[in-house]
Amino acid sequence: MSVLLPPPRDCSDRRERWEHRAARDCTGRCTGRCTGCRPDPRGRKSPDGEGDGVYGDPMPSVKQFQVTFDCKEPERVARFWCAVLGYVVPPPPRGFASWDDFDRALPPERQGSAFACVDPTGAGPRLFFQRVPEGKAVKNRVHLDVRVGTGLVGEERVAALEAECARLVALGATRGQLLLADGVNESCQVMQDVEGNEFCLD
Template structure:
């Protein structure tokens, strides 16, 4: 069997705003519009999509082409429970102890300026545990700084 391509889909009240947040977090960019259109607004208008539906979906991509595409889709229902699947943002790979936690704290502070919420810090617990910080995006989807 051939390996599959992975896409992460996030339900959102505001796909454009949440896509902008995640693009900043991950160093991603907005997916290019189709068919040689200069902007998504131009493409959607050409496709006959009513303007009130232009923010029904959004997609962001890794500019290097290595990471998965992230697709954000508008949903009417609000988030009501803890995520069963979440994103871990690897912000301190290869670091341990205080250096690791300092790197995670610096990234947490940056993400708060983008609209994230800091929820909880978990201290390193030897022998296997390395600390992490639980955050929430602007629509309260939990993710971890790891």
């Protein structure tokens, strides 16, 4: 996931100078790793009295990000997720009639190495798929929850999950465990995409 971070502040407080000897880059500028430059995780004020915006005082929020998948066949996985989410493949770069034309213009070792899809409404994040040499070995530490049962409960919710599960299995997904409502969480269906990446129908 790609997130833009605010630039590091310039710190000159004497109480922090000793930290700067180990927290400057090659230009002598503070790298943001000293106490005065780091946001306090409890949202407290920094020594200069400015708010750092972590669970506390406001600071500009960066809301644009993309979700990146490591995979073996980027285009295949991307087109699967297009079908799941109603996403589309963006137009090819200027000067190319298609993505195939663009791909053929790349060096052989880079051909087929990446693909992307986007929400046509502009509301959802861009999904980027990049080829990696290693295969998937363990359960993903991050997964997507695809909302298909919002506002539904009980048998009606399970029926909606079952219907969407059947649609995605026909597209190449793998069905996992159906987790039934437990009094705290509503029912959800565990799934895997065409390369085994876990996600949930929720």
